[in-house]
Amino acid sequence: MSAPDDTTSRVRRRRMEIFAFLFLTAVVMPxxxxxxxxxxxxxxxxxxMFAGPPGPPASPH
Numbered sequence: 752m753s754a755p756d757d758t759t760s761r762v763r764r765r766r767m768e769i770f771a772f773l774f775l776t777a778v779v780m781p782x783x784x785x786x787x788x789x790x791x792x793x794x795x796x797x798x799x800m801f802a803g804p805p806g807p808p809a810s811p812h
Contacts, residue, residue, distance in 0.1 A: 799805070
């Protein structure tokens with residue numbers, strides 16, 4: 752009698768693994784990517800507010 756239970760648990764585990772994979776690839780990774788790029792952009796913007804824009808210094812004339 753344990754054979755049907757074993758098969759059911761395998762199917763359920765496989766289904767949960769597929770759900771976890773899809774959740775990670777469709778939700779978590781894009782959120783992390785947007786957060787990383789956004790926070791880097793914010794950090795550079797704040798840095799440039801204090802240090803000035805990149806490039807050579809303005810000519811004195």
